[in-house]
Amino acid sequence: MGRTYVDSVLVRAAEEARRRGARLTEAEHLLLALASEAEGDAPGLLSPAGLDRLAVQDALQREFEHSLGAAGVSVADEEVLRPRESPRMPSDIGESGRRVLEVAMAGARKKDLGPAHIVLGILDLKVGTVPRVLALAGVDVEALRARARAVVDGT
Amino acid sequence: MEDAERDPGEELAAVVAMRRLADRMEDAAVERAMRAGWSWSDVAQALGVTRQAVHKKHVRRLIDAGVQLRRRK
Numbered sequence: 598m599g600r601t602y603v604d605s606v607l608v609r610a611a612e613e614a615r616r617r618g619a620r621l622t623e624a625e626h627l628l629l630a631l632a633s634e635a636e637g638d639a640p641g642l643l644s645p646a647g648l649d650r651l652a653v654q655d656a657l658q659r660e661f662e663h664s665l666g667a668a669g670v671s672v673a674d675e676e677v678l679r680p681r682e683s684p685r686m687p688s689d690i691g692e693s694g695r696r697v698l699e700v701a702m703a704g705a706r707k708k709d710l711g712p713a714h715i716v717l718g719i720l721d722l723k724v725g726t727v728p729r730v731l732a733l734a735g736v737d738v739e740a741l742r743a744r745a746r747a748v749v750d751g752t
Numbered sequence: 753m754e755d756a757e758r759d760p761g762e763e764l765a766a767v768v769a770m771r772r773l774a775d776r777m778e779d780a781a782v783e784r785a786m787r788a789g790w791s792w793s794d795v796a797q798a799l800g801v802t803r804q805a806v807h808k809k810h811v812r813r814l815i816d817a818g819v820q821l822r823r824r825k
Contacts, residue, residue: 618775664769667762677776684812724761726768 603698603710606630610694614687617657617680621691624727628719629653631712638748639712646741647734656734660726663733693725704749713748716741782810786819 607622609630614622631639632650643649662678665671672678690698697718705714720742722728731738778799785795796803814821 618779660765661769661772664762664765665773668766668770670770670773672773674780677773677780679776681776681779684816724764726765729761729765 601708601710602712603701603707603715606712606715607690607698609633611687615685616682618683620683620687621689622687622694623691624693624697624719624722624725625653625657625730627694627697627715628727628730631715631719634712637712639716642713642716642741642744642748645744646736648736652734653730656730657726659733660730664729693722693727696722711748713745716745717749720745779810779813782806783814783817783819786810786814786821789822791822 606627610626611622613626613629613633614620617626619626628648629650632643632648632653634640658678697715699718700721701710701714701718704717705711719727720731720738782795782799785798790798792803792807796806799806811821
């Protein structure tokens with residue numbers, strides 16, 4: 598039996614987390630993994646929302662600096678604002694990542710689960726980094742949800 | 753500000769951001785100290801953590817970055 602899509606996206610999301618120095622694989626790392634896919638359903642879903650890899654990275658950085666600003670913190674040394682990759686892979690999947698997978702899996706059998714299910718899981722999040730990033734990036738969440746649902750219903 | 757006016761989401765996001773900033777500052781500062789010839793014990797004392805903790809957290813990254821580490825005396 599070949600590896601399922603969800604296995605592959607989790608491995609790539611863990612690598613995204615490592616590259617950003619995160620200790621856990623979170624929802625934003627799943628989003629980065631999806632935004633980096635060149636084939637399949639992901640580009641057609643995410644491109645109209647303006648969510649390519651660079652746009653997600655840029656919005657993550659803006660969310661970070663915005664949240665520091667909200668705490669009254671300003672940083673003179675640009676160097677420390679940049680993500681640093683970790684030599685270690687994340688030790689586990691974080692709560693936001695777990696929620697995304699739960700919602701995605703509720704909508705599909707494991708072998709049928711694809712990018713659109715993950716997108717629906719990501720859009721289901723109410724709190725945390727991802728909803729803030731989508732708002733900062735000006736994403737039309739309802740239009741994206743409708744495209745993802747159309748793909749899911751079509752399979 | 754009244755508690756009811758505060759957005760917990762904003763406050764928690766600020767905590768996440770400051771934690772991340774502190775981690776990145778620690779990485780950069782420990783690397784600078786080790787490049788300047790500090791010992792693990794010096795860095796641990798300055799950070800207020802055990803020598804084992806600071807070693808475990810940073811040794812692999814510093815070796816990967818090609819930093820010459822001082823032998824323990």
